[in-house]
Amino acid sequence: MNASIHKDFDRERFSKHFVYESYDDETQLFFNRGSIGFVLLAWPLVGASVSAQNEIAEFLKSDENLPAESSLQVLMIGSNNIENFLSNWQSYRKGEIFIELANKRTEFLRDQAQKSGSVKDVVLLISVTIPNLNANIDDMIRRRDALKDTFRSIGLSTENVNAQQLLKFLRVIFGWPEEEHSNINQYEILSEQILSGDFSLFENDDCVNVNDDQIFISLEARKRPAEWKLSAMDLFLGNEMRRDEYIKSNFLIHFGLQILPNQAMERTAAITKREALERNINAGMGKFFPDIQQEAADLAGVVAALQSGDRVVNIHFNVIMFDKTKKAKQSASAFCSMLRRSGWYFVPCKYDHVAVLLAALPMQLVEQGPKGVFGQNKTSGIGVALSSLGRGIKTVSVESKVLLPIIGEWKGDLSSPGMLLAGRRGQIMYWSPFGGALLPTLNKNAAAPNENFNLCIAGVPGSGKSILCKN
Structure with a gap:
């Protein structure tokens, strides 16, 4: 095929680096190039206790949950793609005056998200990958149920992600606007449907240029504090007690773990x-x-x-900024300074920005490689390659329980789009003193009803306290 393409038009396809091939609606599993896996969607927890750390540690210990050479990945995605929040809230405003007020408010928040980065939405993608195409399907379903039960026990509700949802998140990351997304083509592998037709990429030593107006900057933790706890992971989004301390660009926070053989x-x-x-x-x-x-x-x-009973693992912990060139570079520099106060020392992944970005995507860490000299199965993949280059850390699984990026800001009650607000670190949210009582069937996955709210409004003079009370 390549021989028939003129050399002036023969370019390397970036999609070959993705492992995604097909998705089965019945089992809700992904069948990839050299692996089988599943992906879960969740909203960040507001906090976590020591018992939550222990629940996670017990899951990681079990060979039944994560067999040798398998991987667990947690990807926190923070983006300015808040249109679903805005359009849903706006649709419940009735009457000419309220519709006009809603239009002005959504336009203001949309502008803040795009320009200053002070408003965003944060979601979690959690994936497990088995680098064996002959893995038992029933065992995969059992592992998924066990992981969902573990997260449910610490207050984190999850739901299965299908192919359409996964492609939506990946397309947004690689600069394809959601309003331009096409439906899935059932006759083409998934990896060929992630990038837009005009996608372009060029890697420099300090960043990756995408589509001429966006860059990716990958950071890795060179040094971390001697002591850490899961509940402190929200400091990666900024310290809410420090004014205007938040990540201003789009970002990915990735934790990946591979069980060593x-x-x-x-x-x-x-x-x-x-x-x-x-x-x-x-x-x-x-x-x-x-x-x-x-x-x-x-x-x-x-x-x-x-x-x-703990096991030896390779872990990959990275933060990736992606946005317009100036904003992404400023955010990367500010983030490194921000985390130094907590004992973390992040540095750019020089020359490996693309590899670190690819490894951060769901189910990309490991895959089944070519057989060895004696016919034995060998595990390969981007995570394995990065480990051989010195990226990542070999440690025990118990240390991983405090590094999962699952702590963030409250999104409010998604079943009750009353007031449209933003958290101190940018998370757009709904709030209503009536909980979900007014629209009880809007979101079946909403949190348990809780209408017993106490409200305290504080701020410097002129910051808008009176206007908030009137709203």
């Missing part, structure tokens, strides 16, 4: 290394290498975790 060998290697460090310390080497004491303490914790 040969757990027994990994456990033996950790124990052997711990014993070697202890011998060096006893021989007095700690006087000349002060860091060896801390390394030994860390390794002792790793061995204790492995002996209690």
Whole structure:
């Protein structure tokens, strides 16, 4: 086929880097290039307790939930695509005066989302991938149910994502406006339907240029604080106690985990290394290498975790800014400064921006590779390639429980589009003192009814407190 294309028009297709091939409506599973997986959709939690961390840790321990070489990914997407919120709210305004007021309010919020980035919508895509095309379908469904039950136990409701929904999110990320999206072509693989016809991409060492007016900047955590907790993950969106501290561009926050094979060998290697460090310390080497004491303490914790049932994993933790060139670069710089106050040190993924972006997408971390010399199955994929290049961290699964980007701002009661507001860090939201009582059938997936609201309005003089009360 390539031989018949004139060299002036022969260009590499970016879609070949996507793994998505087909989706089965009956099982609600994706059958990809070298893997089987599923994707869940959720809204961020407002907070989390220590018990929530423990629930997640128990799920990660089980080989039944995540077998060797499988992956779990959590992708937080923050974008200025708030049209669904605005159009739904606007549709319930009746009467000429209220319709006009609604038009002005939605236009203002739309402008704030596009220009300043002070209004956005945040969603979560959670995916599990098994790099084996012969994986048992019933086992995949059981794993999905177990993951949904785990998240439900910590207050996070999830729903299955179909092919149309997945393509909608991916298309928006790659600059295809939602109003221009086409329906799925059942006779073409999914990966060929993600990018628009005029899509273009060029990678520089410091960013990726897309469609001439948008860039992606990938960041990775080079250093993290010694102690962290799941409830603090909302600091990645900004500190709500600091004025105007929020991410102004569109963003992706990705956590990916791959269960390593040969757990027994990994456990033996950790124990052997711990014993070697202890011998060096006893021989007095700690006087000349002060860091060896801390390394030994860390390794002792790793061995204790492995002996209690934890597993060795590779984790990938990245933040990706995507927007107009100036806004994305400013946001990336501001984000790095913002997280340093919390003990995180993020740096750009020089020369690997495209690979990190691809690895962050649902079900892209691992896939079944070509068979080895002796006919054994080998796992490949972007996550495996990045790990071989030094991207990512080898650690124990218990450390992962505090790194899932599932904490954010409240969206309000989606079944009650009363007032249209925005959180301190930009999340657009509905609020009504009547909960869902006025429109009880609007959203079957809404949160449990709760009409017992207490309201406190605070702000500096002239900030609009009186106007809010009148609304």
